[in-house]
Amino acid sequence: MGNTRREFTPEYKDEAVKLVINTGRAVATVARELGINEASLGRWVNAFKARNDTGETTVTESERAELLRLRKENADLKLDWAFLKKASIFFAQEASDTSAKRSN
Numbered sequence: 001m002g003n004t005r006r007e008f009t010p011e012y013k014d015e016a017v018k019l020v021i022n023t024g025r026a027v028a029t030v031a032r033e034l035g036i037n038e039a040s041l042g043r044w045v046n047a048f049k050a051r052n053d054t055g056e057t058t059v060t061e062s063e064r065a066e067l068l069r070l071r072k073e074n075a076d077l078k079l080d081w082a083f084l085k086k087a088s089i090f091f092a093q094e095a096s097d098t099s100a101k102r103s104n
Helices: 010-023 027-034 038-053 061-103
Strands: none
Touching (some): 010 038, 010 061, 027 038
16 A cells, blocks of 8 residues: 655644754654654755745745635635626616616
């Protein structure tokens, strides 16, 4: 039977990296404590350090995930708003047509 690949949330990755960075403990030690692969945690830490070296210190993986979620939500809200605007125009025209017919 093959190994199944585990998925980790961006928030989990950020917390694991913080344990390594903030406590100064070895990647191997933290990985063993968390029950995750040492190589995976090492990649996460290296990616974090690379982002910080290039000036991307303000956006973590969890913030990126939230940004993507908010962008999708914003697009959905724009579609809803456009639909409601068209519906209100339709009903306003419908109401004016009905009142025009009644006055004749």
